[in-house]
Structures are given as structure tokens and as C-alpha cells.
Amino acid sequence: MKRIYFQAGPTTLPKEVMQQAKEEWDDFLGTGLNIMEHSHRGSEYEGIHNQAKTRMKRLLDIPDTHEVLFLQGGASLQFAMIPMNLIQSGKTAKYILTGSWSEKAYKEAQKIGSCEAVVTGKDSEYRALPEMNYVSSENDAYLHITSNNTIYGTQWPDLHAFKHPNLVADMSSDIMSRPLSIKDYGLIYAGAQKNLGPSGVTAVIIRKDLLQENKSVPSILSYCVHAKNNSLYNTPPVYSIYLLNLVLGWIEKSGGVVEMEKRNHNKAQVIYDAIDQSNGFYNGYATPESRSNMNITFTLESDALEKQFIKESEENGIYGLKGHRSVGGFRASIYNAVPQESCDSLAQFMKHFQEKYGK
Known part of the structure; x- marks a missing residue:
């Protein structure tokens, strides 16, 4: 009997991707090695790394004003990295709560800097998205949203409704599922294990003017450091990025x-x-x-x-x-x-x- 899977994540990968990965398992491009066995500083992996960035930019029409980073730690690490990097003195981060993941992001930010939940759908037990009636203010560090809520089955239908100079979006569960206007965002982040590939890598799309050096932030948690090193500050999750690149190629071929x-x-x-x-x-x-x-x-x-x-x-x-x-x-x-x-x-x-x- 053919099995059908609807896992919330990690989830199904395209069959074509799995077949190619199988064919290249013990001999990537005639090298006699799996890509995991290659140096992350070598030309074989460098080609995959840069191709994945290029494909992501092409698929989402990412302008030159934004940088693409491949990081580790899942979206949960981003809950901490975002406030550490983006909350400046005298500024307050604003959060829209639409489910468990936005709540977790907000709670993490509370440990790091000034933040406030300005809109919430909790009164409806997160069955409905709240009315988007927040107007940005000068002391906002950023406005954080979660575009799709996996647990409750809700999704913002119109992402153009959010007008904020530093809009931050957790798109872990719906990135690459629909077109985006990247210029409207200061930062987008997405764990890979829904629409991008296997777990182990997180994509971050960040506007370059937000890549400010902050000596109080540890280097491994600094967007600025990772951008300067092309996401190779430390050893990247090579195989996860390899599969992410294949998935992006599949999306391109699919239209x-x-x-x-x-x-x-x-x-x-x-x-x-x-x-x-x-x-x-x-x-x-x-x-x-x-x-x-x-x-x-x-x-x-x-x-x-x-x-x-x-x-x-x-x-x-x-x-x-x-x-x-x-x-x-x-x-x-x-x-x-x-x-x-x-x-x-x-x-x-x-x-x-x-x-x-x-x-």
C-alpha cells in the first residue's frame, strides 16, 4: 500500500530531490565522496552554498538591499537573535500574537530587551487572526509577525496589510509557498523543515542597513558577523544546505x-x-x-x-x-x-x- 504523509514538520521532501540525493550519496560530482565529507571551504561545497543563495534570491525576487544568510539553531534561535541584534537603546520591539510560536518569540524577547505585545488573537483561542490595527511609532525597534500558524491552522491572507519600516516575519511554515514583496521587510526568517528542506538550517533574509556591528552581541549570534563571512563563520550544516539547494532547484523547475x-x-x-x-x-x-x-x-x-x-x-x-x-x-x-x-x-x-x- 502506498503511504501518504501529512506531518507538520519535518515533512515530505520532493521525490525528485530524494532520488538525486540518493544517486549522489557516495559520489558527489565524481569526487568519490558524499558532499558531507567535503571541506566547507572547498570549491565543491562553495558552489552549492552560493547556488542556494542565488536560487533563493531569484525565486523570491530579493533585491540587492537584502542579504541571505544560512544559520543554525532553527527558528527558535532567531527568537533570541532578533532582539539581541535589533533592539537598540531607547527602542521597544512590538509583537503581534497569533499562536504558540509568536508567544514563544515574544517571551524570548522579554528576556533580552524592551518589548510589547500590541495585538493578540488569544481571546479567540487563536481560531481567528486579530484585526490589524497597529500603527508604528518612532520608538519601535521592529514589528514581529508570524505569517502562518501551524498549530491552529491560520495564515495571514494579505501580507501587504503590515506597514512598518522594520517588519520582521517568522515564515518558517509558509516561505516559498507564495510570492512576497521582500522590500517591505526588515527581516524574514524560516526554519527549513517545512518548505525548504530538512531541519538543520535556517534561512534569514535581512535588510543590509540592519547589519550593524554590536560588540555586546557574541560573534556567533551576530548577523553582521555571519554576513561578513558569507554564513561561513563556523562550519555550516553542509548536508542540510545541499538538500535545501536541491529543493530550491525543484521549485524553480516546477514553476x-x-x-x-x-x-x-x-x-x-x-x-x-x-x-x-x-x-x-x-x-x-x-x-x-x-x-x-x-x-x-x-x-x-x-x-x-x-x-x-x-x-x-x-x-x-x-x-x-x-x-x-x-x-x-x-x-x-x-x-x-x-x-x-x-x-x-x-x-x-x-x-x-x-x-x-x-x-
Whole structure:
């Protein structure tokens, strides 16, 4: 039986990428070595490193005003690096809270400098995105948002709604899923393990005027230091960047982020249709206007029925649907590499399950 996976992350990689990595496993470009065995200062790895940067710039149309960095520590390290590097004396960092990850980013910033939560969706249990009514002020260090909320299944539909001179965005779970206007951001960061590749590397896109040297920041945590060293200040996660480069190549061959957006909309729609046309058998967690095209969350009316759903879905070769413990129910994560056929199969299973157990 063919297995179908909807993990929230780490998640599915494109089959073409996995095949190429398999073919190059013990002999990269005729060298007789895996790329992991090459020096990160050597020409073989240098070519991959720079090609990945170039591809990312091309795919997202990143202007010369911004730098691309490949760092370690996941998005969680960025929760600390951002305030350490960007909160200046007399300035306050502002946070918009839309879920667990934005809360964690905010709590980390509180340990480092002056910060304030200016908008929150907590009153709705993060089922709906809050009204964006914050106006920037002169003492703002930056405004931090999370573009997609994996646990609750919400996603900001219009990123142009945020007007701030130093807009910072955690795009770990939806980068490369739709076009962006990079010039509108001071900094974007994204852990790779959703849409960019395997865990181990984090992409940071930062406006160059924010690369200010700060001697109070340890070198390993300084954006300025990493930029000056082309993200090679210390040994990079070579294999993760190698796979990230292959994934970016796959996105290019597939039609770029415009095509990814179209595919992701179609994938999400077929599952949301199964929810909306179920007459309440399935209940979407997120409100319709806040729904994510990356993480689809829904529940059933009882714990017993939800356990049966998981049992029978796995018997049908469908895995990774159990929702986050803070929300319960189910979560179908349909990042770029998840094919339409998988989403069609899930929607079909949902309809059959309803026919079997619906009143």
C-alpha cells in the first residue's frame, strides 16, 4: 500500500530531490565522496552554498538591499537573535500574537530587551487572526509577525496589510509557498523543515542597513558577523544546505512560487470542501477568513470518533493527521512537496468515513 504523509514538520521532501540525493550519496560530482565529507571551504561545497543563495534570491525576487544568510539553531534561535541584534537603546520591539510560536518569540524577547505585545488573537483561542490595527511609532525597534500558524491552522491572507519600516516575519511554515514583496521587510526568517528542506538550517533574509556591528552581541549570534563571512563563520550544516539547494532547484523547475501558490490553494481547497460540505460532521478549527493553505485543522464531535478516524486513516495508508496536543483533533500539513494526489486521497477518505459514521 502506498503511504501518504501529512506531518507538520519535518515533512515530505520532493521525490525528485530524494532520488538525486540518493544517486549522489557516495559520489558527489565524481569526487568519490558524499558532499558531507567535503571541506566547507572547498570549491565543491562553495558552489552549492552560493547556488542556494542565488536560487533563493531569484525565486523570491530579493533585491540587492537584502542579504541571505544560512544559520543554525532553527527558528527558535532567531527568537533570541532578533532582539539581541535589533533592539537598540531607547527602542521597544512590538509583537503581534497569533499562536504558540509568536508567544514563544515574544517571551524570548522579554528576556533580552524592551518589548510589547500590541495585538493578540488569544481571546479567540487563536481560531481567528486579530484585526490589524497597529500603527508604528518612532520608538519601535521592529514589528514581529508570524505569517502562518501551524498549530491552529491560520495564515495571514494579505501580507501587504503590515506597514512598518522594520517588519520582521517568522515564515518558517509558509516561505516559498507564495510570492512576497521582500522590500517591505526588515527581516524574514524560516526554519527549513517545512518548505525548504530538512531541519538543520535556517534561512534569514535581512535588510543590509540592519547589519550593524554590536560588540555586546557574541560573534556567533551576530548577523553582521555571519554576513561578513558569507554564513561561513563556523562550519555550516553542509548536508542540510545541499538538500535545501536541491529543493530550491525543484521549485524553480516546477514553476516557482507563483505555481506553488496555485498548487497549494488547490490542495487546500479539496480538503476544506470535504469539511464545509460535511454538514457539521467535520468542524474546522480556524475561522474561514483566517484559514491556512499550509496547515488544515479540524475536529470531530467525540474523542472516540477521532480515535477511530486516526485508526482507519492509518489502515488506509494515511499518516501524520493527529492534531497538536493544545488543540486536539486533526491537522493536515500540506507544504509544497505534498502532492495533489495525497490531498485528493485524504478528502476521499474523509467522505467515506462520514458515510460510515455520520448520522
